[in-house]
Amino acid sequence: MGHEPAGSGTRGEAMGRIPKLGVEPPWPWDWAHMSCEATKQMWEALTSFVAFLDARYAWTPDQVIPPCWAEHGALVEELTTLYWSRVNAFEGPKPTVDLAQMWHHQTLPGFYQRLRGWLGDRGGECRAGQHPALSPAAEIDQATTAARYAARRQQLVAADVEARSGRTSAGDDGG
Secondary structure, eight states, rough: OOOOOOOOTTTTTTTOOOOOSSSSSOOTTGGGGOOOHHHHHHHHHHHHHHHHHHHHHHGGGGGSOOGGGHHHHHHHHHHHHHHHHHHHHHHSSSOOHHHHHHHIIIHHHHHHHHHHHHHGGHHHHHTTTTOOSSSHHHOOOOOHHHHHHHHHHHHHHHHHHHHHHHHHHHHHOOO
C-alpha cells in the first residue's frame, strides 16, 4: 500500500465520516431532526466532502462549490443528500459498481445542475468570495409582498366565483 493521492477518496479520509449510517428515523441526512452531536459531525463531514468534491471533480468554474456554501441553506441540504448518496453507493451496506456508476452518471451531474439554480445569478460572486450580505429572497420585503399577493388572490377568487355564478345562472335559465 503506497501513498494515496490527495482527493483519492480513500475510505473515510478525504471525505470525513460520520460513524454510522442510520437505519431508522431520524435519518442522518435530515437536518430537521438531527441531534446536536450528529449536527456537529455532519458539518465536519460536509466540510471535508466539499473539499473532496472541489479537489476531485471541479474542472470548470461552475463546478466549484463556493466557500460560502454553508450560507446557502438549500445547498447544505443538497450537499448532505449528495454525501449520503455517495456513502451508500461506495461504502453502504451493499455498495456496488452499478450504484457507484449511477452516482457518477446521474446523481453528481444532477447536483451540479441544481447547484447553478441554488446559487442563481450571484453564483460567480459567491465563487469569487463576494457572498451577498442577504440572499435575493431575503432582500424582498416578504411581508409586504405576501400581503399584496393575498389581496390580489382574493380579487382573483372573487372574480372567478362571480364569473362562474353568472355562467351557472345563464346555463340554468337556458336549459
